[in-house]
Amino acid sequence: MRRFPEPITNLVAAFSRLPGVGPKTALRYVFYLLKQPKADLEIMARALVNLGERINVCPRCFTYTQRELCEICEDPKRDASVLCVVEEPRDISTIESTGFYHGLYHVLGGVLNPIEGMTPDALRGKELYARLHSDPGIQEIILALSPTVQGEMTILYLHKNLLPLGRQITRLARGLPVGSTLEFADEISLGDALSGRKKMS
Numbered sequence: 001m002r003r004f005p006e007p008i009t010n011l012v013a014a015f016s017r018l019p020g021v022g023p024k025t026a027l028r029y030v031f032y033l034l035k036q037p038k039a040d041l042e043i044m045a046r047a048l049v050n051l052g053e054r055i056n057v058c059p060r061c062f063t064y065t066q067r068e069l070c071e072i073c074e075d076p077k078r079d080a081s082v083l084c085v086v087e088e089p090r091d092i093s094t095i096e097s098t099g100f101y102h103g104l105y106h107v108l109g110g111v112l113n114p115i116e117g118m119t120p121d122a123l124r125g126k127e128l129y130a131r132l133h134s135d136p137g138i139q140e141i142i143l144a145l146s147p148t149v150q151g152e153m154t155i156l157y158l159h160k161n162l163l164p165l166g167r168q169i170t171r172l173a174r175g176l177p178v179g180s181t182l183e184f185a186d187e188i189s190l191g192d193a194l195s196g197r198k199k200m201s
């Protein structure tokens with residue numbers, strides 16, 4: 001890459017760290033931003049700073065929140081007898097958009113993928129176990145993980161480890177395209193998969 005002034009190369013380096021963005025795309029973004037009014041750049045910069053300063057991780061379900069506990073954990077109207085285990089916070093908004101689910105969540109922080117360093121210790125499985133242990137009110141655990149190879153591996157792992165706790169364990173019904181992630185599921189398919197969830201024995 002031709003040598004650009006430092007503020008440009010710094011931002012290119014920052015954008016290049018985003019998923020799916022290479023140096024060329026990063027440079028395109030930077031040139032686009034250079035054409036924008038300064039006020040817009042300041043708004044964007046402030047939004048980034050706020051992200052770091054104002055967003056916390058909910059200590060109960062591990063989603064992102066601006067409060068101490070997230071809105072869902074704090075909501076007394078949610079059904080506290082059902083716990084839906086998801087990979088990432090983004091899956092919560094996907095499931096919420098179906099309007100079908102009213103229970104609580106637990107964000108695992110990924111799925112098992114030993115090659116990429118996602119070992120059981122890298123997931124929030126221990127926290128899940130501790131939560132179930134301290135909250136006997138949770139009667140059903142829905143393993144709402146993506147139907148990918150890694151997702152399946154994680155479902156089997158969790159099932160084996162959670163079974164001794166004596167709760168009902170269910171998984172999403174087939175109906176989601178195999179190999180796809182929850183992120184890209186449409187609301188109707190995901191709603192069907194939730195309502196047709198299967199008990200794991």
Ligand SMILES: [Zn+2]
Pocket residue numbers: 058059060061062063069070071072073074
């Ligand atoms: Zn929460």
